[in-house]
Amino acid sequence: xxxxxxxxxxxxxxxxxxxxxxxxxxxxxxxxxxxxxxxxxxxxxxxxxxxxxxxxxxxxxxxxxxxxxxxxxxxxxxxxxxxxxxxxxxxxxxxxxxxxxxxxxxxxxxxxxxxxxxxxxxxxxxxxxxxxxxxxxxxxxxxxxxxxxxxxxxxxxxxxxxxxxxxxxxxxxxxxxxxxxxxxxxxxxxxxxxxxxxxxxxxxxxxxxxxxxxxxxxxxxxxxxxxxxxxxxxxxxxxxx
Amino acid sequence: xxxxxxxxxxxxxxxxxxxxxxxxxxxxxxxxxxxxxxxxxxxxxxxxxxxxxxxxxxxxxxxxxxxxxxxxxxxxxxxxxxxxxxxxxxxxxxxxxxxxxxxxxxxxxxxxxxxxxxxxxxxxxxxxxxxxxxxxxxxxxxxxxxxxxxxxxxxxxxx
Numbered sequence: 053x054x055x056x057x058x059x060x061x062x063x064x065x066x067x068x069x070x071x072x073x074x075x076x077x078x079x080x081x082x083x084x085x086x087x088x089x090x091x092x093x094x095x096x097x098x099x100x101x102x103x104x105x106x107x108x109x110x111x112x113x114x115x116x117x118x119x120x121x122x123x124x125x126x127x128x129x130x131x132x133x134x135x136x137x138x139x140x141x142x143x144x145x146x147x148x149x150x151x152x153x154x155x156x157x158x159x160x161x162x163x164x165x166x167x168x169x170x171x172x173x174x175x176x177x178x179x180x181x182x183x184x185x186x187x188x189x190x191x192x193x194x195x196x197x198x199x200x201x202x203x204x205x206x207x208x209x210x211x212x213x214x215x216x217x218x219x220x221x222x223x224x225x226x227x228x229x230x231x232x233x234x235x236x237x238x239x240x241x242x243x244x245x246x247x248x249x250x251x252x253x254x255x256x257x258x259x260x261x262x263x264x265x266x267x268x269x270x271x272x273x274x275x276x277x278x279x280x281x282x283x284x285x286x287x288x289x290x291x292x293x
Numbered sequence: 294x295x296x297x298x299x300x301x302x303x304x305x306x307x308x309x310x311x312x313x314x315x316x317x318x319x320x321x322x323x324x325x326x327x328x329x330x331x332x333x334x335x336x337x338x339x340x341x342x343x344x345x346x347x348x349x350x351x352x353x354x355x356x357x358x359x360x361x362x363x364x365x366x367x368x369x370x371x372x373x374x375x376x377x378x379x380x381x382x383x384x385x386x387x388x389x390x391x392x393x394x395x396x397x398x399x400x401x402x403x404x405x406x407x408x409x410x411x412x413x414x415x416x417x418x419x420x421x422x423x424x425x426x427x428x429x430x431x432x433x434x435x436x437x438x439x440x441x442x443x444x445x446x447x448x449x450x451x452x
């Protein structure tokens with residue numbers, strides 16, 4: 053399967069206000085804080101020789117992965133689609149019609165409004181934080197939003213035979229210092245954002261998690277869907293950014 | 294708590310992931326997550342939740358968890374045994390052998406019970422090849438309509 057798009061996000065452990073609402077004794081009002089609030093670094097746990105535990109994407113790509121203007125209370129976002137270079141999802145013509153319908157109906161049709169789990173990669177760039185659980189032989193991510201979690205399984209075994217999971221089935225391996233996760237079996241009810249960007253059951257994601265600093269993970273998702281997306285991959289620089 | 298762990302064997306498993314600062318319980322049922330800090334931190338103030346707030350510590354080979362801050366809306370079972378927001382649970386997890394955890398819980402609630410309740414049951418390791426599956430029941434979803442009358446569901450309309 054050829055990757056058709058690349059989404060890249062930076063997850064910073066400096067923005068963990070929401071998570072601290074459950075983890076810290078002195079954060080009675082943390083639930084009301086915006087996710088972008090900066091917490092003291094000392095409050096952040098970090099595993100030796102592992103990923104930081106508490107992370108959040110500080111952007112607002114959850115509104116529209118293709119970017120959106122700012123408005124009161126909402127910072128603008130550039131497109132997080134770094135390939136194709138125009139930042140647009142390369143929909144097939146018929147699929148683009150559905151995307152436009154989704155957009156028009158987004159105030160009622162977005163599955164997250166019904167508290168469905170956010171799916172992959174959407175869960176990663178939500179306004180709410182996530183926590184990485186890591187121990188020898190185990191890797192999982194817990195997302196605050198809708199208490200979704202994903203257990204990452206070694207890729208020595210094939211994907212689970214399912215097609216309708218909100219958080220998909222994840223198989224991973226390490227490539228040097230990068231965790232590479234292959235995600236399949238995601239339901240076609242899931243959206244990529246609040247703007248109605250969508251996919252079919254043929255959706256396939258390859259995620260890459262790599263630490264670029266003591267408190268930062270660079271997140272990259274290659275997303276492919278031969279049913280909905282018109283173009284096979286055209287990665288600007290051999291599928292990495 | 295402790296209802297989440299009282300699942301029939303093999304029906305809805307739980308995965309434990311622990312590091313030096315947290316023990317996390319990932320329940321398949323309701324995709325319920327309990328993240329238990331083991332850093333001697335106290336319970337938060339003005340915070341109430343379905344799962345309450347858990348703080349753990351190791352007492353020799355026993356993992357002891359103090360659970361407080363419940364929202365008071367939970368039942369202990371399908372029979373309607375209940376607690377309110379004064380519920381307090383002291384859990385003890387101990388390995389009996391490599392595949393068995395003995396689970397003990399002391400449940401107190403001074404506004405509901407006249408004395409503490411002691412619970413005890415074992416948790417068995419599931420085969421390695423099994424994995425947690427996705428559980429899609431959501432908050433507020435009406436799972437009750439699938440229950441039979443004797444399990445607490447509504448009486449079906451006579452046809």
